Amino acid sequence: MNTTARVRITVNDETHESDVEARLLLVHYLRERLGLTGTNVGCDTSNCGACTVLMDGEAVKSCTVLAVQADGAEITTIEGMSRDGQLHPLQEAFWANHGLQCGYCTPGMIMAAADLLARNPNPSEEEVRHGLEGNLCRCTGYHNIVKSVLDAASKREEVRP
Numbered sequence: 001m002n003t004t005a006r007v008r009i010t011v012n013d014e015t016h017e018s019d020v021e022a023r024l025l026l027v028h029y030l031r032e033r034l035g036l037t038g039t040n041v042g043c044d045t046s047n048c049g050a051c052t053v054l055m056d057g058e059a060v061k062s063c064t065v066l067a068v069q070a071d072g073a074e075i076t077t078i079e080g081m082s083r084d085g086q087l088h089p090l091q092e093a094f095w096a097n098h099g100l101q102c103g104y105c106t107p108g109m110i111m112a113a114a115d116l117l118a119r120n121p122n123p124s125e126e127e128v129r130h131g132l133e134g135n136l137c138r139c140t141g142y143h144n145i146v147k148s149v150l151d152a153a154s155k156r157e158e159v160r161p
């Protein structure tokens with residue numbers, strides 16, 4: 001059966017009304033319908049976290065959310081993190097601390113870290129490691145990722161959201 005539903009989803013401050021198949025995943029809605037390809041798909045088992053976005057301010061794996069479940073929600077993707085041509089402090093910190101190599105995991109890491117810092121603006125190293133344990137990186141050994149998040153936290157007055 002091919003059921004469609006009308007959804008209204010705000011993505012990076014822009015509201016979109018779309019007819020979507022009931023089975024369409026949020027990650028595919030973002031990538032294919034809206035062309036926001038910064039959100040990656042790294043697995044199909046909800047393990048890797050490459051697809052992490054903020055839904056009403058909370059980090060979610062967008063491969064585990066249906067687009068219809070996001071009806072009425074506010075979504076932030078990596079494309080929505082920079083403002084007025086300025087990188088988000090987390091993006092700056094990943095850049096400055098070599099927190100990425102291939103970059104595949106990076107959008108998801110940054111969105112998960114944004115949620116973490118919103119809940120805990122001054123985390124310990126252990127709390128950062130724990131907060132990011134749902135996000136996998138094949139390249140970095142995590143050390144510089146953790147360093148990046150701690151660096152961004154140290155400048156937390158600038159950290160949104």
Ligand code: FES
Binds near residue numbers: 043061062
């Ligand atoms: S693609 Fe969503 S967790 Fe891997």
Ligand code: FES
Binds near residue numbers: 099101102136
């Ligand atoms: S930088 Fe390559 S997967 Fe994390």
